[in-house]
């Protein structure tokens with residue numbers, strides 16, 4: 001079983017690409033963000049530790065971290081995570097060891113079952129969390145900042161301020177390119193991107209999709 005880790009900046013088109021891979025027989029796609037959200041649900045250890053860590057937060061700009069339903073308020077959590085490196089680090093240090101443990105468990109399970117040929121993990125923090133130690137290959141989905149900004153404004157209505165905050169919370173393009181063996185260019189049509197992916201899966205890396 002091959003284990004591929006996929007990463008890229010916000011709005012790079014990772015979801016579309018993971019959907020494509022998920023439709024392939026004997027592929028399983030795991031999303032670190034989805035796993036994180038499961039582990040952050042009300043009442044879990046991770047939930048309690050985050051609430052405890054930020055119980056004294058008194059910032060009228062952020063608002064309540066937990067809403068009436070008892071779950072984290074996504075909008076306010078986003079403000080907390082993207083507006084301060086210190087807070088982001090505190091949350092990541094609580095959430096991501098738990099995410100990694102779950103991923104490792106699933107990896108071991110799939111290996112033992114032997115029914116999957118390719119296991120894929122998508123994670124924004126793939127490099128920061130050293131997933132290179134367990135993945136066979138890291139892929140970077142490359143889309144320029146200008147294209148990502150345009151797509152995020154059109155599809156999600158994000159403001160320039162929100163986009164700037166998220167961009168500055170993520171690694172620079174050069175570091176992604178340096179750390180990932182495969183670079184998939186998603187600046188053009190998705191059809192072109194899927195063709196690159198097929199080439200990569202056949203082992204035909206070339207200049208179009210491999211920039212090192």
Ligand SMILES: CC(C)(COP(=O)(O)OP(=O)(O)OC[C@H]1O[C@@H](n2cnc3c(N)ncnc32)[C@H](O)[C@@H]1O)[C@@H](O)C(=O)NCCC(=O)NCCS
Pocket residue numbers: 009010011032033036037074075077078081088092095122123124125126166169170
């Ligand atoms: C911060 C939250 C509330 C923002 O939600 P929102 O809907 O506004 O944005 P979205 O989920 O699309 O995230 C925007 C971008 O930021 C990235 N991102 C999310 N969390 C983090 C983080 N802790 N550090 C760096 N980048 C992050 C996402 O991958 C995406 O590229 C949400 O992403 C969240 O709950 N994050 C914590 C869980 C987590 O760490 N997920 C990333 C797993 S690798």
Ligand SMILES: Nc1ncnc2c1ncn2[C@@H]1O[C@H](COP(=O)(O)OP(=O)(O)OP(=O)(O)O)[C@@H](O)[C@H]1O
Pocket residue numbers: 008009010011012013014015016017151152155186187188189190193
């Ligand atoms: N090649 C493409 N051409 C045009 N639009 C695209 C292309 N790829 C993705 N998009 C669009 O760009 C937007 C952002 O893509 P997507 O949500 O897949 O990004 P993401 O990398 O998963 O973002 P996040 O980091 O927030 O998880 C979506 O509206 C998607 O439909």
